[in-house]
Amino acid sequence: MxxxxxxxxxxxxxxxxxxxxxxxxxxxxxxxxxxxxxxxxxxxxxxxxxxxxxxxxxxxxxxxxxxxxxxxxxxxxxxxxxxxxxxxxxxxxxxxxxxxxxxxxxxxxxxxxxxxxxxxxxxxxxxxxxxxxxxxxxxxxxxxxxxxxxxxxxxxxxxxxxxxxxxxxxxxxxxxxxxxxxxxxxxxxxxxxxxxxxxxxGSMVSSMIPLTTPLHMGTTFKLQSTLNTIMPKLIPISMTMFMYWLINKKVNTGWILAICIIGGILASVFGILKA
Amino acid sequence: MLYKALILGIIGIIVVLDSRFFGRLNVEQPLIASTLVGIALGDVTKGLMVGATLELISLGLVNVGAAAPPDMAMGSIIASAFAILSGASAQTALTIAIPIAVLGQMLGIVIRMGMSSFNVMANKYIDEGKFKSATNLHIIWGMGLYALSYFIPIFVAIYFGTNLVKEIVSIIPTWLTSGLTVASAVLPAYGFALLLSTMITKKMAPYFFIGFLITAYANISVTGIALFAILIAILLDQIIYKDKSSSKDDDSLDSL
Structure with missing residues (x-):
């Protein structure tokens, strides 16, 4: 024992x-x-x-x-x-x-x-x-x-x-x-x-990517409201799918990071995206 | 500043030893590292904010095999320290973190290459019958070098760099700060995409979109989705594997 x-x-x-x-x-x-x-x-x-x-x-x-x-x-x-x-x-x-x-x-x-x-x-x-x-x-x-x-x-x-x-x-x-x-x-x-x-x-993609578009024509047409009627969070999911596509194309990590940062700044300056 | 640089260097050692000594319990993740920095520098809220922002990108950076992803652990320690010491925003910290992470990645590559020479030394020690020396290469020299590879860069960056960063932050124009804010929202998309690329298959893709759509339309939080997901997974498991397994197998799963 x-x-x-x-x-x-x-x-x-x-x-x-x-x-x-x-x-x-x-x-x-x-x-x-x-x-x-x-x-x-x-x-x-x-x-x-x-x-x-x-x-x-x-x-x-x-x-x-x-x-x-x-x-x-x-x-x-x-x-x-x-x-x-x-x-x-x-x-x-x-x-x-x-x-x-x-x-x-x-x-x-x-x-x-x-x-x-x-x-x-x-x-x-x-x-x-x-x-x-x-x-x-x-x-x-x-x-x-x-x-x-x-x-x-x-x-x-x-x-x-x-x-x-x-x-x-x-x-x-x-x-x-x-x-x-x-x-x-x-x-x-x-x-x-x-x-x-x-x-x-999936849930994080829709709740943690706060991207919207400020694009509008006059005061009556706001692109974001139109997008919302099609599908809420369309921009975050499209952005994620775009990145997924880049990764599948074997684009180098450094390039993707550069695209994110420079692209993000340009999109903001030209008033295409807003966060 | 000497004292702060020392403390942050020690946090760096804790963070690097997480994967070297504790089997990667994820203390090295930006959310934890930045919170530790926040506690050390007396601004926990800022630490949490910077940590959450950086974590969103780094979640997707999986350490698999020989691949060396950007070193977000080092990046997040230095960036959150700068954010707290210079008053910069979480978004600005993010753009400080990424170049540092890339530099840290390069340093990591050099160390991992240099450590290949340990193999030759170990072989020699074993021939000479110095078994203890062979294992010490791992537990003392390996650990020590990894610890130093974090301590030294962090100490130097904090001790010499804070004022410089403060000045740079004060002259950043507004178009750039709002641009960086957009960039900081784009980067998580990359992080999530990286995660997807390691996990998704054609058969499993619907679960990703179910999670996305529920939160997009019904605004249910991540916590809520996680709870639903566990239950859905258990139900599906019962349906899919029902025919193939007897009740005896269910017990063997429980004992896992």
Whole structure:
């Protein structure tokens, strides 16, 4: 019984280690191999533990080098990869003869792609948009609740995903991921996240782009009133679609920013747009 | 001014370590960074205003893979500090923020290139059996350099630049300020379009327009739409995935 408890305590310590070291994974982000040193930092305590014996030093060197390879993954979902790799490294150290070290690298590179895709679109797409969409709403009224709310909304899912990622990666690992995929649960989470994210962006387009046109003929014809009868917020949505078109045409970010600023100033000077 | 420049430099370190050390909890977003600046300089309302204005653009700038978007975190710290210290408006702050963000982006590119040399060093340390030195490259040198890359530019800009900016702001003509106001309303359109380009598919496009139309016609706030959206998404999930999954799978979703 007490053995169970001490094992649980030891495992919990590992999960926290995976947790913090996944969050710190971007500390030396570089163009050549991106988060490789961060991953090495994450798995280093595991390697130090399994190759404690001085006569294993060559195995330890090989293991350290194995994790110097290119790596890139969303920090929150990366804890899953770290947990899984750590458990595989433990396996390898126990049965060096019937475990291929290559498989660890293979698992890492096969997981980082999909987990970054899901992680980035979930955290940077949906969660961030939701949190800061609400945050801006409050902040524009001068309410300090805005930034506080935004931080809380960002923190809670990040915390949960990283913690359970570390735990499931280490304990269930491979089986868990195949199960999730085969049941289509990942698709459903992505679908819900996409619907919420897109509806919030749509709402922000109509409430946070205060563009109107002052164009008029005499006192009877005001263009903006005519536009309003066709569709309110026609200018904000058209402007957004125009920008979307520019992005799809692969126009450079610098040029688009210049178009926004210079175009905005010119449109104001010639009395076409007003904010 | 020395004291203020120091404090703002430290805010810069907090903000950069958000993505380096805390897995990007979005403390680096302009809304948070500007609010921190507002608290430090004693004008929270202005910080919130500048933060909200800058946030609208930067929401769409997603950090994916190797792409380096304009560094809005650094831009927003310096711009909101200037807005508060020189009395400039949120719109003027916006146009200060963008050139700084682009400069910050370039600095970031140089650092990320320079850090590639860590790989060679790490390899050498491992050969020599200096395992601790190899991981220290990451946790001490990497973090340290990123922290300095924020602290130094912010400190210099605030310590030497505030008076200069104050003078420039005072001679801006009105046609330019109203022009900048329009520009600051156009920029969020770009931010939203960037977001769309990463999220939208033909199948999902209607949800974007539903959100837009409800707010355009019925004037429901973003908070309201978010709440509706969550419920609609849950309902649609039940309808779409009803046939494909048994009740057992619903439980497995809950446990996520």
């Amino acid at each position: 007490s053995e169970d408890k001490s094992l649980k305590k030891e495992n919990n310590k590992k999960y926290w280690q995976f947790f913090w070291r996944s969050w710190a994974i971007q500390g030396s982000w570089n163009y050549e191999r991106q988060m490789n040193l961060g991953f090495l930092y994450g798995i280093a305590p595991t390697l130090d533990r399994v190759y404690k014996d001085p006569k294993d030093i060559d195995k330890k060197k090989a293991a350290y080098k194995r994790h110097l390879a290119f790596y890139n993954c969303t920090p929150q979902t990366s804890s899953f990869v770290l947990g899984l790799s750590a458990s595989m490294e433990e396996q390898l150290a126990k049965n060096p003869d019937d475990f291929d070290p290559e498989s660890i690298s293979a698992v890492k590179s096969s997981l980082m792609g999909p987990l970054s895709g899901i992680g980035d679109s979930f955290f940077q797409g949906t969660i961030k948009v939701l949190a800061f969409g609400l945050g801006i709403n409050f902040a524009q009224k001068g309410n300090i609740l805005g930034p506080i709310l935004a931080l809380i909304i960002c923190f809670v899912p990040a915390y949960l995903v990283t913690w359970y990622g570390a735990k499931w990666g280490y304990t269930a690992g491979n089986q868990f991921l195949t199960k999730l995929n085969s049941e289509g649960a990942m698709d459903r989470v992505m679908f819900i996240a996409g619907v919420v994210g897109l509806m919030v962006i």
